[in-house]
Amino acid sequence: MTERSGFKKPVKVVIDGREIVAEAGEMLLQVALDNGVEIPHYCYHPKLSIDGSCRMCQVKIEKAPKLAISCNTPVADGMVVDTKAGEVVEARKAVMELLLLNHPLDCPICDQAGECYLQDYSFGHGRSEARTTSPRRKGVKRYPIGPRVVFDQERCILCRRCVRFTHEISKTDELRVFGAGDRSRIATSQDRPLDNPYSINVADVCPVGALLSADFHHKRRVWFLEETETVCPTCSNGCNVKIGAFRNRIERLVPRRNDEVNDTWMCDHGRLNYAFVQDDTRLREPAIAGREPREPVPVAGPIDYTRDSDGREVRAAGPSVDEAIAAAAASLRAAVATYGENSVAVVLTPTLTNEETLLLARLVREELKTPHFALAVPLGLSDDFLIKPEKVANARGARDLGVGPGDGGKDLAGILAACASGEIKVLWVVGSDGLVAAAGLDAVEPAVANLEALLLQDTNRSALTDRATVLVPGCTWAEKDGSMTNHAGRVQRIRPALRPPAGLVADGEVFARLASALRGEATAPFEPRTAFAEVAKAVPSYVGLEWARLGSRGLAAGQGA
Amino acid sequence: MAARVVTVDRRSLRAKGGAFGARAFAKGLSVTWRHFSRNLMGWVRGTPTVATVMFPEEDVVKPAAFRGMPVLVQMDDGKERCVACGLCEWACPVDCISIDPAETPDPIERHPLRFDIDMGRCMYCGLCEEACPEEAIVMSDRVEISAFSRGGIVWNKEDLLVPQDQLARRLDWIRRSYDR
Structure with a gap:
């Protein structure tokens, strides 16, 4: 946008007495901002074309006849700039007065208050009182x-x-x-x-x-x-x-x-x-088919004991996450023992982090040993800018980690058909929305109707929730720590912003506990940082990526070397 | 354990104390009688001289600068003047204010859907009043916070609303003292 074609040679400019090396053609304002010199501005935006309409970024340039707007002044060799000169301060004050001439000053009811340029610059560069009476x-x-x-x-x-x-x-x-x-x-x-x-x-x-x-x-x-x-x-x-x-x-x-x-x-x-x-469709309680749903505790008084500090209903002890995991493990073990490994299938909607996906993939390959392992990726509209057709965050990561049918394994449609025909007895679904969106409810309904057990791990109520034999609620992306890989192979951190609902654990921890239940021995609890080291080893293009180096912007696969 | 023995002459002490006690008793009683007779005369004349009032049936008039519990100013149309800007919530040093803003169809656009003050926490510092850009929260002359439960000392918007004509003295005072 602001790029000018042609060669770029380094130029030296002096801003407020500091010598700064910049590329010819760069705009003075951007050079100043990049080097930590604050110049107030409204209309300039680094990702938009230059307008020069607000006049707030005026600076004094030596040998220039008058003040220049720094957003539209290309740096030149030997330029000496003063952003704090008396006439600059006066000019800013005048611009602020002009901009505030008709401003309603309704900051108390304005959502922008607190992140408003007008508010900040009014304190920093404006007058404290209006002179207008009209x-x-x-x-x-x-x-x-x-x-x-x-x-x-x-x-x-x-x-x-x-x-x-x-x-x-x-x-x-x-x-x-x-x-x-x-x-x-x-x-x-x-x-x-x-x-x-x-x-x-x-x-x-x-x-x-x-x-x-x-x-x-x-x-x-x-x-x-x-x-x-x-x-x-x-x-x-x-x-x-x-x-x-x-x-x-x-x-x-x-x-x-x-x-x-x-x-x-x-x-x-x-x-x-x-x-x-955070809405009402969120699953907050594990469930095991045949066990009574929990009733609210009828305790009320000066302090409402039926609600927790977030106002959610507290319920009597029913199946805990651990009991649900034990029930799921028993169901998987029984199916493998009775009908063989091919009677179990796993379907994953890739909303999980890379670390969790790796644990799941290992669990399927090493413990269950079933080849029927499919990815359910819901597709939707896309454009040529930001919106991509795959409507889940970590489809690329799941593919990179080898999620997919093993030798002789069936794909998603094949698994659903085999469920319907009775060939597959136990279906373990991680994230049902992707499954329903990718395969369609018409294909899913007959498949789940014929199962011995439907094990479901999900965050929100869906068409399958009430059909589940064992339901383990999980954490959403906003409650998890980990990494995800975008469509282009960029590995980026997600960070927990919220506490999960009481008693629930991240899906990675569910996999770790399920693995220990299946093996009959204790395994280490799930820890995203250490699990990422395993992820970086498991995928060739991720080799060398480090948790600490992902930072806030992530790293592209292949950047580890 | 070795004990130190002190011999006390109790007879002389008693004699001294007895004389002192009678003097003090007479002095105290004279104060009581003086006030009693003065108040009695005041009562007879119909101009009471007692500083004590029959609280809670009677109440004292507090000065305008008095800082009691913070309350919300209710405009003449029955609505709160507060626009839920959150400055008092931010200024409060003990975090006793919690506000949930919401949009209204009124021209003011915005009001507090919920405005709670935990009076058990409030320390009457008056920073909420000073921070308020709308003169919507002021320190009242109320000081009683008795309640039957902990929840009862959290006052919600309806508890806090006071008609603005009842707060005229305080509103006038803050306009002068905060140079508004």
Whole structure:
């Protein structure tokens, strides 16, 4: 975008007395930001074209006739720049005054408060009091400019970042500046809604509170959010995101910059796909067929003992995770002893981390010794930008780790057909949503109807939940630590943002306990960091990758060497 | 164990103490009688001179600067003035305030769906009042927090709302003292 073609030779510039070496053609503002010199700016965004409309980034350049906007000034050899000169400070103060001329100053009800450039720069570079006495310009407030974005015209400073986003990134061109001068305003052409798969990104690029995510609107002050750097689980692209959580609930997802994966963007679907972590469909209790479901404890008083500190119902002791694992192990052992190893099949929806997948793969190959091991990958719509067809996070990782049919093993369709015909007696499903989406409920229904036992590990209620002989609820991606591999083979860390529901353990720990139950001997508890060392050894292209070096942006497979 | 023996002349002590005691007794009684007769005269004249009030039936008028329990200002239309900006929640040093914001159809856009103050934790510092940009939470003159359960001392929004005309004195005071 800002790249200029041609050769790049190093140039020396002096910014605030510091000598900095940069490449010719780079813009002064970016050079300053890269070297830790803070220059306030609104309209400049590293992933969008240069607009130069806000005038906030003006600096003094020696021998230049007047102040220059640093975002659109290429560095030149011998340039001497002063970002703190008296006239620069005055210019910033004037720009701030102009931008705040019609600003409603409704920070107490503005979702942007706390991460607002206007707020920050007003404290850092503005006046403390307004000099205007005339009434402020009125505009539309909380206008639903699109199904997922709310627009507040009064707060807009006309930096045109959103206009450039819809023109250059989403390429949908919904937003434009209409009118001129004091009557300029952002709007959509012919009141067409701002509706594209990436629309909420305009709320991220907006430096003020003019464009806001409807999902996060008036939900929580940003300074209360605990942020965790992790990876989006919705498709195999693995966009880098931050989870903003409060009181053990996810309040929002926002993208974070990773030029190798998602620049600074993410799709709306991924951003809004977090409710399953905390809604009523979440499975919180293990179950074993034939055992009574648990009843709520009828204890109430000054302190409500029927609810835990998160307000969830506390129930009497029923089957624990360990009892469910023991029941699953007994069922698997009985099937192998009675009908042989080929009577057991395992289907995995690859939402697990690499470490967990490796444990599962070893369990299937070494303990169960069944060749019927299939991957269920739900497919969906994709585009040529971020949205990938595989709608699970770690399909590539599972394939890299060798998940798939062994010698003489059946694929997913074959397993389901064999279940229906009675050839396979016990089906162990890890993640049922992928199975149902990939094979279709019509194929799954007759298969599970004819089984002796359906062992199900899942996070949310699905069509199969009530059919399970043994149900072991697991943790979602937001509660786990580990690594995942995106479609292009980039190995990235996910980090736990939430505490899992009481009594539940990560799927990796379930596999470790199941392995020890099948072997009849104790195995080490699951620990992602040490398990990753095994993963790095198990896959040739991962050799040399280290847990500590994955950092916040991950490493591409093959970068270990 | 070796004991140290001290011989005490109890007769002289008793004589001294007895004389002192009678003097003190008379002095104390004179104070009682003085107040009794003054209050009696005040009662007879109809101008009471007693500092004590019959709490809780009667209450003292506290100065405007008095910091009692924080309460929410209720506007004349019955709604809270609070917009759930969360600044008091952030300013509170003992974390006794918890707010869940929500959107309203009103032009104000935003209000607290839930506004709880754990009065068992509150230490009456008044930082919530000072942080509030809307003059929506103020320190009242209430100090009683008796309740039958621990849950009872967590006051919710309905408990906390006080009509603004009852808080006029305090609102006037904070406008002057915080230079608003």
